[in-house]
Amino acid sequence: MPSRSATAGPFNRSWGAYAFLAPALLILFLSLLLPAIATIGMSFTDISFLRPANWVGLDNYFRLMADGRFQQAIGNTMYYTLGVTFPTMALGLLAAVALNRKFPFRIVFRTIFYLPVLTSLIAAAVVWVYLYEPYSGPVNGLFVSLGLGPQPWLSSPNLAMMALIIMAVWRDFGTAMIIYLAGLQDIPEEIYEAARLDGASKFSILWRITVPMLGSVTFYLMIILIVQSFQVFGAIYVMTGGGPLGSTETIVFQMYQTAFGYTEFGYSAAMSTVLFFVILLFSLVGTKIMRRGEG
Amino acid sequence: MEKQNKTGLNRRQLLLGVAAGSLTLGLGGSIGRAFGQDQQLVFWSQFAGSKRVAGEALEAAFKEAHPERNLVSTLYAEPPQLNEKILTSINGNTAPDLFVQHWDYNLTYAAADRMLDLGEALSVSIDDLDPSLLAYGHINGAQYSVPMYGTSRGIGFNRAHVVEAGLDPENPPKTWAEFRDWAIALTKRQESGFLERAGFSLFHNDLEAWEVFTLFLQGAGGKLLNDDLSAPSFAGPEGVKALTFLKGLLIDDRVSDLGFGLGPGGLASPFNTARAAMIIAGNYSTNNALRAGIEFAVAPIPMENGGFTSLVDPFCYAIPRDAKNIEGAVAFVEFALSPEQQVAFAVESKNVPVLKSAQQDPAVQADPYLSKFVETASYAPQEAPAIPAFSRMVTIIARAVQEAMFGRASVEDALSAAAAEVQTILDRG
Numbered sequence: 001m002p003s004r005s006a007t008a009g010p011f012n013r014s015w016g017a018y019a020f021l022a023p024a025l026l027i028l029f030l031s032l033l034l035p036a037i038a039t040i041g042m043s044f045t046d047i048s049f050l051r052p053a054n055w056v057g058l059d060n061y062f063r064l065m066a067d068g069r070f071q072q073a074i075g076n077t078m079y080y081t082l083g084v085t086f087p088t089m090a091l092g093l094l095a096a097v098a099l100n101r102k103f104p105f106r107i108v109f110r111t112i113f114y115l116p117v118l119t120s121l122i123a124a125a126v127v128w129v130y131l132y133e134p135y136s137g138p139v140n141g142l143f144v145s146l147g148l149g150p151q152p153w154l155s156s157p158n159l160a161m162m163a164l165i166i167m168a169v170w171r172d173f174g175t176a177m178i179i180y181l182a183g184l185q186d187i188p189e190e191i192y193e194a195a196r197l198d199g200a201s202k203f204s205i206l207w208r209i210t211v212p213m214l215g216s217v218t219f220y221l222m223i224i225l226i227v228q229s230f231q232v233f234g235a236i237y238v239m240t241g242g243g244p245l246g247s248t249e250t251i252v253f254q255m256y257q258t259a260f261g262y263t264e265f266g267y268s269a270a271m272s273t274v275l276f277f278v279i280l281l282f283s284l285v286g287t288k289i290m291r292r293g294e295g
Numbered sequence: 296m297e298k299q300n301k302t303g304l305n306r307r308q309l310l311l312g313v314a315a316g317s318l319t320l321g322l323g324g325s326i327g328r329a330f331g332q333d334q335q336l337v338f339w340s341q342f343a344g345s346k347r348v349a350g351e352a353l354e355a356a357f358k359e360a361h362p363e364r365n366l367v368s369t370l371y372a373e374p375p376q377l378n379e380k381i382l383t384s385i386n387g388n389t390a391p392d393l394f395v396q397h398w399d400y401n402l403t404y405a406a407a408d409r410m411l412d413l414g415e416a417l418s419v420s421i422d423d424l425d426p427s428l429l430a431y432g433h434i435n436g437a438q439y440s441v442p443m444y445g446t447s448r449g450i451g452f453n454r455a456h457v458v459e460a461g462l463d464p465e466n467p468p469k470t471w472a473e474f475r476d477w478a479i480a481l482t483k484r485q486e487s488g489f490l491e492r493a494g495f496s497l498f499h500n501d502l503e504a505w506e507v508f509t510l511f512l513q514g515a516g517g518k519l520l521n522d523d524l525s526a527p528s529f530a531g532p533e534g535v536k537a538l539t540f541l542k543g544l545l546i547d548d549r550v551s552d553l554g555f556g557l558g559p560g561g562l563a564s565p566f567n568t569a570r571a572a573m574i575i576a577g578n579y580s581t582n583n584a585l586r587a588g589i590e591f592a593v594a595p596i597p598m599e600n601g602g603f604t605s606l607v608d609p610f611c612y613a614i615p616r617d618a619k620n621i622e623g624a625v626a627f628v629e630f631a632l633s634p635e636q637q638v639a640f641a642v643e644s645k646n647v648p649v650l651k652s653a654q655q656d657p658a659v660q661a662d663p664y665l666s667k668f669v670e671t672a673s674y675a676p677q678e679a680p681a682i683p684a685f686s687r688m689v690t691i692i693a694r695a696v697q698e699a700m701f702g703r704a705s706v707e708d709a710l711s712a713a714a715a716e717v718q719t720i721l722d723r724g
Contacts, residue, residue: 050386051408152554157701244701245694246694260379
């Protein structure tokens, strides 16, 4: 049987580290964990912040299951997340590979590609509304000059989400590019040299060396983009208001509307809890796939 | 040592002095703050945008008339922004003494019994106020909010387009049939079918989709809810007739395109860029249309077989039940409802005053647009769909209107499904 001093030893030896971590842990607990626990707790009530709250058990969750609008919001969120995540990563990777080579003005190109990330989301969204303007907007101007008809980008239930995805990819692929550029610096040049000596084509080098060796970066980026996309709100608020016909209403947008528009904070908390577990599930599945890949 | 004590303070004296000074400052500050807070009248205002100048003038006039009241106001740009603040402040016991907000939010707070009954608190005669505007602040048998002003709806049209189409701007439509003729005549399409100008731009967002449907529902003799506001009545024959008429304008008569003009309004809206000849207009449309150089004119909204209808949309004062300075808040509302302030606010902001005598004041009537909106306000029903779930009902009806327009559901099915959904919400309470 181990002695008490033996089991207490590691803690006693690390108390200094715990002491240094304590302030950060306290802030994290107060700002992150406590609100998260409170939100989960609220999801079992009918809290409105105006009346005394009642315990309603799983009623909010049963309501969610039967709520067609919430199901539509889940579908919209998935569509948006997939639509943004993978094109952003692909474009980011291509831009990073291209700008990792040495050529004149590459810093200028890197800056230009990264600029949308630095732009205020709301300002960018307002500009994109004008770009998409169906009658005098430049996007439709381009379409017409190519012999294609003008499209009702933000006013068609079939096109509005796609229009939002295009804007998000434009805005986010600079982030992917920077992260991939950092990852590319870690790939030893010798590997590329060996591949070239073996006569590998440029595509083979990209596909068989660069992409696999950026695996951990790709995974990190994917999780970041998925979490970010699941939480989209600002662009939708400005550009479509969730319409037309709810085609751009995502979970977070619906949460906001339910909480502050309809003062149903309990129901909104249930939506938030579902979103939390969906994101957690995605993260866990991603981690598992990644570990299997590394194995 | 003794010499030192004679020439300066010793440590004990210094500490005593610091302690006494701190106590004096602390007590003085606390008393001062407490005194100041007793006198403060905290007002959260939504007099923004076109109402900002009028709101500032009102506050300045109140300060001048009541120098003893320390009015501290904060301006919020949009009703949802103010709503977020009010919800959290009510919950945190930091609510203001008074606020002015879009009426439907006030009903939500009032339904939870968090507001003062102004019918009892104010000494203003309720009979002097416009009943159609006042109805929006009445819930559970009490007047929980009182309007400062309202907007009303009419047909806004571009006079130049009307003349160009060979129509008489002095003789606007008086029935649905005439309205349809106008909308068709005003529509301009290229040979390719490309819409150059909508004869009638139906709606640009959910709220307007609800609004245009409600106006035509009323035009067909229907209303949104039954008399005791316990059940929806918009899916009946009148609702079907109204939505069928609107759908006919869009699909059969092609007076506009599906989704035309959806998006942000303001100066870039189809009407203000001369790409739409007619819209449902409110007082708020005036300034932007004139700034955009549109020959703006307003006419009442025709009912199906003659007569007119309208909607009013008030912004109302409300006082939290637990406000610290109820007396000051009541004084401000009574001041704002005085004839002079009502006229001054209306003329500056171009909104319909709630005071009936102010609506007929020569200064109000001298404004060609304001007087027209005062007239259209008189066609609004005297009762209001004053339910706490109003904003949810708007979303549901707007969705039904668009489902029918986009062909996702028949008119009857869309309205029936919406009515069932509204009933569920009303039953939930």
